[in-house]
Amino acid sequence: MPMYICKCCSFSTILKTNYTNHMKTNKHILKSKINVTDNTSKQITNVNATSILDKDKEIAFLKNQIEKKDKQIETKDDQIEKKDKQLDMQTKIIEKLLDKCN
Numbered sequence: 423m424p425m426y427i428c429k430c431c432s433f434s435t436i437l438k439t440n441y442t443n444h445m446k447t448n449k450h451i452l453k454s455k456i457n458v459t460d461n462t463s464k465q466i467t468n469v470n471a472t473s474i475l476d477k478d479k480e481i482a483f484l485k486n487q488i489e490k491k492d493k494q495i496e497t498k499d500d501q502i503e504k505k506d507k508q509l510d511m512q513t514k515i516i517e518k519l520l521d522k523c524n
């Protein structure tokens with residue numbers, strides 16, 4: 423069973439000296455650097471994905487708010503219509519009363 427494993431190079435050895443030597447090779451240094459860069463770019467992607475999700479949630483929330491406001495406006499419109507009808511009725515009554523006075 424290998425005791426020392428370098429994951430980035432898929433390198434394994436039972437001898438510590440071999441492992442230490444491997445760590446000093448250009449091949450390993452290069453590979454480990456690439457891996458570090460990979461991790462960094464993955465982290466950035468994750469941050470972007472999270473912020474996009476947050477934006478989606480924000481947009482969904484705002485859409486919900488707009489829908490609620492739309493419904494409120496509809497209700498207000500209904501109320502205004504009713505008031506208009508009441509005003510019409512009252513105007514007619516006043517007109518009739520005025521007619522009687524004349």
Ligand SMILES: [Zn+2]
Pocket residue numbers: 428429430431432433444445449450451453
């Ligand atoms: Zn290595």
